[in-house]
Amino acid sequence: MTRPVYVHDLDALATQARAIRAALPQPVELLYAVKANPDPGVLHTLAPFVDGFEAASRGELRRLAEVLPGRPPAAYAGPGKTDADLAAALAAGVHRIHVESPAELRRLGALATASGTSAQVLLRVNLPVEAPGASLVMGGGPSPFGMDPADAVECARRPPTGIDVRGIHAHLASGLDAPLAGAVAAAVVEWAVTEVGAAEVDVGGGMAVDYTDPAARFDWVGYGRALADVLDAHPGVRLRIEPGRSVTAYCGAYITEVIDVKRSYGEWFVVVAGGTHHLRTPAAKGHAQPFRVHRRRGVEGVRTDGGPVTAVGQLCTPKDVLSRSATAGPIGVGDVLAFAMAGAYAWNISHRDFLLHEPPLFMNGDPQEVAAEWAARPPAP
Ligand SMILES: *Cc1c(COP(=O)(O)O)cnc(C)c1O
Numbered sequence: 001m002t003r004p005v006y007v008h009d010l011d012a013l014a015t016q017a018r019a020i021r022a023a024l025p026q027p028v029e030l031l032y033a034v035k036a037n038p039d040p041g042v043l044h045t046l047a048p049f050v051d052g053f054e055a056a057s058r059g060e061l062r063r064l065a066e067v068l069p070g071r072p073p074a075a076y077a078g079p080g081k082t083d084a085d086l087a088a089a090l091a092a093g094v095h096r097i098h099v100e101s102p103a104e105l106r107r108l109g110a111l112a113t114a115s116g117t118s119a120q121v122l123l124r125v126n127l128p129v130e131a132p133g134a135s136l137v138m139g140g141g142p143s144p145f146g147m148d149p150a151d152a153v154e155c156a157r158r159p160p161t162g163i164d165v166r167g168i169h170a171h172l173a174s175g176l177d178a179p180l181a182g183a184v185a186a187a188v189v190e191w192a193v194t195e196v197g198a199a200e201v202d203v204g205g206g207m208a209v210d211y212t213d214p215a216a217r218f219d220w221v222g223y224g225r226a227l228a229d230v231l232d233a234h235p236g237v238r239l240r241i242e243p244g245r246s247v248t249a250y251c252g253a254y255i256t257e258v259i260d261v262k263r264s265y266g267e268w269f270v271v272v273a274g275g276t277h278h279l280r281t282p283a284a285k286g287h288a289q290p291f292r293v294h295r296r297r298g299v300e301g302v303r304t305d306g307g308p309v310t311a312v313g314q315l316c317t318p319k320d321v322l323s324r325s326a327t328a329g330p331i332g333v334g335d336v337l338a339f340a341m342a343g344a345y346a347w348n349i350s351h352r353d354f355l356l357h358e359p360p361l362f363m364n365g366d367p368q369e370v371a372a373e374w375a376a377r378p379p380a381p
Pocket of ligand 1: 174
């Protein structure tokens, strides 16, 4: 058996990032949410195309300092920041700290004052945004994220000493298509300018990724047009976005091989090396991870009948399901499966120590080439 491997296609990532940048109006600042995939190669590849990086922990601050020294993170965000976290963000020269509560704002003000500086902050607000045309209300309910609008207004009017409120941050939902994301951005900026007189607004990430269709992409051009309208309506506002998943999801693949093929009460299962302890995305999102089969030459034995299969991993839990497919074709022992769209919230959210299997390997390259070469090799014992 051979160890599963994550393959990052950094050329494809650069192409994707270039297209996103080109679709956005020039003044819109593009940040990358590091938590989607903090791989050093990914960060290096994105660096020329983004205006900065959004870190959401001290670990991510450290990662950014190692990989991109001399380039302070654009934003530091996340709930539950300790005093040590806030002090680290101040010391790292983070451009904007996104503050989640009035109490956090007071602690940050005290730390900044004690170190003789002031903190440049965006207040994260939990707005009841209704996107016109889509009867969807996002935010506006109880949540650990952000402040109630009235609290944000109060913090902006009377900030504690040591705090310079530059504007508003909102990250209200994920899985937004371009028209909805555009409507949300318009509503957030409208609120921020009207209620707080915000000079800067970060409208967050959450751009949709469709795991049922690896060829589909978020409509960045349409979203860019919507943001241009927002800028026209509010000239002078600094507008920022911070996508994660939609930037990196497509650049990663998880490649592994089939260990066992079996039929259970009439249904076909293929058991692969590895599993959701390497690629937790399908378990976390409840979807079928799309995959392609590379047939192994020279291996005899049981093959599925070409109908529906469930692809599972090596964990002793029925939740270890990577995918279900009706159209994969016959699959046999030794075949190589290349799971696509494994470049965001994949390895880095996985429960890697469950059952103490070996971790996957990592490499850069073209995933389909790697899978084809793997399938051309004789099976390892
Ligand atoms: C996770 C997160 C993002 C990125 O979200 P995606 O769905 O990956 O685009 C952006 N901003 C904040 C505050 C987040 O928590």
